[in-house]
Amino acid sequence: MTSILTNLFDGVAYGMLLFVLACGLAVTLGLMNFVNLAHGAFAMAGGYVCAVLVNRMGWPFFAGLPLAFVSAALIGAVLERLLYRHLYARSHLDQVLFSVGLVFMSVAAVDFIMGSQRVFINLPSVLEGQFDLYGVGIGRYRLMIIVICGLLTALLQLILARTRFGSRLRAAVDDPRAASGLGINVPQVFAFTFAFGCGLAGLGGALSAEVLGLDPYFPLKFMIYFLIVVTVGGSSSITGPFLASLLLGVADVAGKYYVPKMGPFVIYTVMIVILIWRPNGLFGRTAVR
């Protein structure tokens, strides 16, 4: 019983982490309709920035996290202005080719600069080990992930639903032409959203070094997971991707624990079945532009 609860807890932490990593993609892929397979590269950038700051320069871990966010967001903003924005109107094939090219470049570049071995970030002693709560083993680090990611999710929901920027973004996504007619600077909104999503991915990358492992092949290894979160979750709100990532996290952890040899097999099968059954995602809108 307790092992089930511990697994559930780990799964939730994993799912929350996936959500933070992938929710930027939910906006670019789901809302802006841009197939960005290079999303993991931004996560990797954030992770490595955090690793360098903490391990080599001796920054505290909690100071490294915001910097991971900022650096990934900056890289995202620069790339968006230079490259991505020219491709919004192109075919999906072009977008796929472009982002695959970016992935290859990032993998080789990080391999060149940082080496190909897995990187660990030195954690403060507060976050190490686990404690018992009514017999359920709870890892401190995973608890922190759940807290941070839970807060971020609530914050995102608030921004999207309550702020002026949120309503601008929703308007720009629903109908870019009408939105720009109303005086909304659509490219600016998109650029800002893109950078913010990249920043979140960077933060997720820094958090995931301990759980998922951080090495130069990170963007390739987890690309399919991000895509699953977005395509299965649909794009009408952030609730869909959130539920999808929780589902994926719990299923993946449980799969690895109970049927270790069939783990990835189960997930891919479920993904294909869901996509065939509901091509726009479990929680998606019925009509996609």
Next chain:
Amino acid sequence: MTAQSDVGFHARQHARWHWAEIVFWIAALGCAFVFPSRYLIMTDIVRLGLFALSLDLILGYAGIVSLGHAAFFGVGAYGAGLLALHGVITEPVIALAAAGLAAMVLGFLTSFLVIRGIDLTRLMVTLGIALLLEALAERFSDVTGGTDGLQGIEMQPILRLFTFDMFGKTGFFYSLAVTFLLFLLARRIVHSPFGLSLRAIRNNPLRAAAIGIPVNKRLVAIYTVAAFYAGIAGALFTQTTALASLDVFSFERSADLMLVLVIGGTGYLYGGLIGAVVFRMLQEIFSTITPQYWQFWIGAVLVVIVMVGRGRLHRWVLWLPNLVITQLAGRKAAVDVPEGEGP
């Protein structure tokens, strides 16, 4: 002349063998005698060209974007490897056909999943199928040999006449012959009424359906054929290298394949073959400059191609050959980029 016979006339005109095509194939054969020490890399190029041809059939002619074409390559590779390893079918040509058919069956079964939905769903489903097969191959490592791959494959002589030699001479001629035969078949397919209907579907599925083309049936058919081609390419891989490992299913293989086809250009069959030559040369150059990090430059090439624009790039590349053809032959350039490039 009625409109219908007019279309038929133009289609037949277009389907005629152009002298440049004959030169291309003679040059391909000639390479064997000009570079007798390079059989292995040339075999690799031919194989990759056949694989890219297979993607061209669905991407260039039917407009299906696939990120998981390596699935069929892998099935063909393991099929041929297992047949040879367990001595089920020892004759390479029959084994090749059998492995191709295995991939074809898989292609037929998965085509129903692929034709549903929009581009994005297709991307995900094709990618998912390739990853699924990779996971399966890893799971059943007692059959596939796991990460070590199939080892100890011994190929019997082709048609019981030609033995595979150490330098890959037999392998090269074998691959070239197979590729040429399949190319002839592909050429026949795309210039048939069936092929023309595919192009109509690529350009506008809705209109194609409105003039009475059974869109889904045609897509299933071409997807199945493309899977057969990819399976043959995979089987050639195993037969000429006597090796099959898990990386036949890898995402990088599918992604590289797209690059090959994009370099060469989609929708005129030679794109894959030309792209394979250019891609391998680029890879050679990059690996001599930076042995470990050549992938960076391959990625850069992809980004540049997309930023410049595929259509524009082909016009640049074909500008010189077209100029030569126009000057020499004194007529309209034949090696043009088809209208409505790609999906």
